[in-house]
Amino acid sequence: MTPSARLEAAIEILTSIISERRPAPDALKGWGQAHRFAGSGDRAAIGGLVYDALRRKASSAYLMGADTPRAVVLGMLKRERGLDGEAIARLASGGQYAPAALSDDERARLDGASLDGAPAHIAGDYPDWLDDAFAQSFGDQRAEEGAALASRAPLDLRVNTLKADREKAAAMLADLKPEVTPWSPWGLRIALAADAKAPPIHAEPAFIKGFVEVQDEGSQLAALFSGAKPGEQALDLCAGAGGKTLALAAMMENKGQLFATDDDKRRLAPIHERLTRSGARNVQVRTPKSVHTEIDDLQGRMDLVLIDAPCTGTGAWRRNPDAKWRMRPGALEQRVKEQADILDRAVGFLKPGGRIVYITCSLLDAENGAQVRGFLARHTDFTAAAPGEGVVPGARRSAEGVLLTPQTTGTDGFFVSVLRHS
Ligand SMILES: C[S@@+](CC[C@H](N)C(=O)[O-])C[C@H]1O[C@@H](n2cnc3c(N)ncnc32)[C@H](O)[C@@H]1O
Known part of the structure; x- marks a missing residue:
């Protein structure tokens, strides 16, 4: 699939998540079953777009001045993926299988809109009704805390000290370029790129032998x-x-x-x-x-x-x-x-x-x-x-x-x- 076709698929799936209140994994799975031609790389990339759009749903909608699935996905490309209006216009080209071409208003917003002056729950991408609770926990840091909570998480592993130490486990997983986590004495971290599938850690000898488990730091x-x-x-x-x-x-x-x-x-x-x-x-x-x-x-x-x-x-x-x-x-x-x-x-x-x-x-x-x-x-x-x-x-x-x-x-x-x- 072309990058434009993946984008169109992400808009379609987000529409089903929002309008039918379908859980995201369920909507992604349903789309995959109905589009057998899509390979695993396509499905991972589309999943990445959908999850990033959900992460930044409120702020992307604010940037675009609309909360439609299309607006959220386009706004996310600017907000989360750092694409400029020109790059987004190339993706939303109006061509076959691509999203419709950008309107003048969409293009203007992608070029110029910012989150300046946005309320904390928009800049922090959390539900409006939780603003008082976030204020209680984080005061005037709540937008930053919310924004960090809207970021992509790495894959963290815990080294099982009953069987291995961190050096040994890291050496076995060297292909995945694990790094030592900052705080946990047992942690290894594998960074995940936006379009990358999570590595099949369950198939790694270090996992099968019980040297590591998946566990956030x-x-x-x-x-x-x-x-x-x-x-x-x-x-x-x-x-x-x-x-x-x-x-x-x-x-x-x-x-x-x-x-x-x-x-x-x-x-x-x-x-x-x-x-x-x-x-x-x-x-x-x-x-x-x-x-x-x-x-x-x-x-x-x-x-x-x-x-x-x-x-x-x-x-x-x-x-x-x-x-x-x-x-x-x-x-x-x-x-x-x-x-x-x-x-x-x-x-x-x-x-x-x-x-x-x-x-x-x-x-x-x-x-x-x-x-x-x-x-x-x-x-x-x-x-x-x-x-x-x-x-x-x-x-x-x-x-x-x-x-x-x-x-x-x-x-x-x-x-x-x-x-x-x-
Ligand atoms: C946060 S999860 C536990 C995660 C798990 N400890 C781990 O580290 O993977 C909370 C668990 O509490 C269980 N739970 C809910 N109510 C409970 C109760 N009254 N007594 C015991 N367990 C309960 C749920 O079934 C759920 O598995």
Whole structure:
């Protein structure tokens, strides 16, 4: 396909995402099935255009003075890809399979429009209704924080120290030019170009042998900040597919016990294969039963209960730009209630002096600082602390926890609080 035809396809797919409220992966897959002639390079390039348009939807529409899918895609080429009016006119040529030729107004906007004077939620590309929440978290930095959250994320890997060290893993992955991540002691980073497909990391010998796992550096740091130690008794209460569990297991060097569970057995299922590959031998997976008795025997026995809580996922918008425009206020209320319930449940599993490490991939105070303040008000025998002092100098620290963001630490957004029983 020509670059112009890819652009036309991206406009068509964005139309289906916006007008039919279709999830982006679903719309991209549907288009691929209906256009079998498109090769994998075409599909990756079109996916890159669609995701970049979603990332910069509000600011691109503002530049173009219209919020149609065509305007958003054209504006994105200027805003995200740095193309000038001339280059965009060559793509939108009006030729066969190409988008219609630029109107005079479109051309004028692509040549001259800017974001000067745009409100924070436009310059930061986040939903208008979240502006108060962003202001609470970031004050007058919210446009910059939002813009960083709208950027493309790299591919981060965590080196599994049960099997390899960073040098060895990097040498095995040399073709992909991995770089050491700035903060995590286990991280390797692979930069992704806009049109490049993510490398098939699952097919790399380093992955197959369990030397590396895919994990954002922010998620690695959240695990690091748990302070899990060899010999401890630890419970990962929201283990999901096991991203944090695997990191904790490596920190514990196969000594002590790590229990992993989750409310949803389908989410938990992939953990078994991942644990086998990792060489972790001190992890017991407790699959949920219909009546929740699977971890009753752990009451009062844990040094550490990790809660990687269900949350709005606002911190992961770099990876899932579709989600930010689909999020609704009711989802935040629901998550806040679930988080409070899980925090209260965790208390019973601690031994005296034990700690809860509460993690979200949210940037919203309701799920972070306010959630911790609520917990402390209900449980006066706990204190809160922000972990990781000196590890990540740019991160925002508060009495309740530490907040990592794409803008300050170059990671996904993560909040971590250590709640210690006194
Ligand atoms: C952020 S995800 C966990 C991600 C995982 N820890 C990782 O690092 O890959 C949150 C998880 O919490 C689970 N969850 C939601 N409500 C829960 C509850 N009440 N108790 C336990 N787990 C719950 C969800 O099924 C989901 O897998």
